[in-house]
Amino acid sequence: MTEIVRVQHVSKTFHDKKAVNDVSFSIKKGEVVAILGPNGAGKTTTISMMLGLMHPTNGDLKLFGLDPSDKKVREKIGTMLQEVSVMNGLKVKELLELIRNYYPNPLSLKELIQLTGLTETDLKTRAEKLSGGQKRRLSFALALSGNPDLIIFDEPTVGMDITSRNRFWKTINQLADQGKTIIFTTHYLQEADDVAERILLFHNGSIIEDGTPAEIKARIAKQAVSFATDDPIHSLEKLNKHAVVTNIYQKNNRVIVQTEDTDAVLALLFEEKVGARQIQIENGKLDEAFEQLTNEHQEAM
Numbered sequence: 001m002t003e004i005v006r007v008q009h010v011s012k013t014f015h016d017k018k019a020v021n022d023v024s025f026s027i028k029k030g031e032v033v034a035i036l037g038p039n040g041a042g043k044t045t046t047i048s049m050m051l052g053l054m055h056p057t058n059g060d061l062k063l064f065g066l067d068p069s070d071k072k073v074r075e076k077i078g079t080m081l082q083e084v085s086v087m088n089g090l091k092v093k094e095l096l097e098l099i100r101n102y103y104p105n106p107l108s109l110k111e112l113i114q115l116t117g118l119t120e121t122d123l124k125t126r127a128e129k130l131s132g133g134q135k136r137r138l139s140f141a142l143a144l145s146g147n148p149d150l151i152i153f154d155e156p157t158v159g160m161d162i163t164s165r166n167r168f169w170k171t172i173n174q175l176a177d178q179g180k181t182i183i184f185t186t187h188y189l190q191e192a193d194d195v196a197e198r199i200l201l202f203h204n205g206s207i208i209e210d211g212t213p214a215e216i217k218a219r220i221a222k223q224a225v226s227f228a229t230d231d232p233i234h235s236l237e238k239l240n241k242h243a244v245v246t247n248i249y250q251k252n253n254r255v256i257v258q259t260e261d262t263d264a265v266l267a268l269l270f271e272e273k274v275g276a277r278q279i280q281i282e283n284g285k286l287d288e289a290f291e292q293l294t295n296e297h298q299e300a301m
């Protein structure tokens, strides 16, 4: 598979602050990658270096095998940054036409409208008169204008209402199906869990986890089987003796069995005849994993 992004031992220091500290990763064609991490973790700095807006203090960073500021690279990238700045005085349609002209194979205006949900009224409006949410929609259309192979977004859904957000992710999934490579940062962990195939978790300038959302959640092993029963004490006694049960307790008439193997626990419920009803399997949540991983790292420092 073609390597699109290659980051090798990259660091960025501002005065004496190490914002990014010896980070290495590579991203292949067609991957959808979420960059997560608490405030100040180094996400925006990493993205800015990928876009050639900042140079690494140390290390090497290539997109499509070239320097990010190379014209050939710029033609293949679409981006949407946190700050939406649009050119005042132009109508949305004029602005889109202008930007499309910079690219060798732009998307048609019709395609851009269909992908981003810009309305006829939006097209006739001067860019500076758009609402915050409409501006983000325009910014999304501008990012897609050149029909980019690589799309990089920094917190793209901030300020979008639920409908716009759903539409945005639907389009992203559509673009991913076409084989585009997509990298985005977000503080909405559910979005990363739903959309990304891979998560790079940043903390204090370093990558502390790199894996699929399922792998990252599984590493925290907060999986559990819970059930209702007429005799919780009897269930606790019968199940507690099995090694597959890592923890067991009663909560509001339900028995919660924490384990790393929910299938084995399900089998046990029937073998031990505990009279389990309304059985539920909980696979852990990404936000729990996120919090635990960043805390563990904080303690280890």
Ligand SMILES: Nc1ncnc2c1ncn2[C@@H]1O[C@H](COP(=O)(O)OP(=O)(O)OP(=O)(O)O)[C@@H](O)[C@H]1O
Residues within 6 Å of the ligand: 014, 017, 018, 019, 037, 038, 039, 040, 041, 042, 043, 044, 045, 046
């Ligand atoms: N231009 C700059 N000058 C000095 N320090 C900077 C600059 N840009 C970023 N930093 C510092 O580098 C660190 C990483 O910042 P960065 O913006 O990359 O974090 P982030 O993960 O994107 O955070 P957030 O989630 O808040 O957007 C922070 O401590 C920040 O204060």
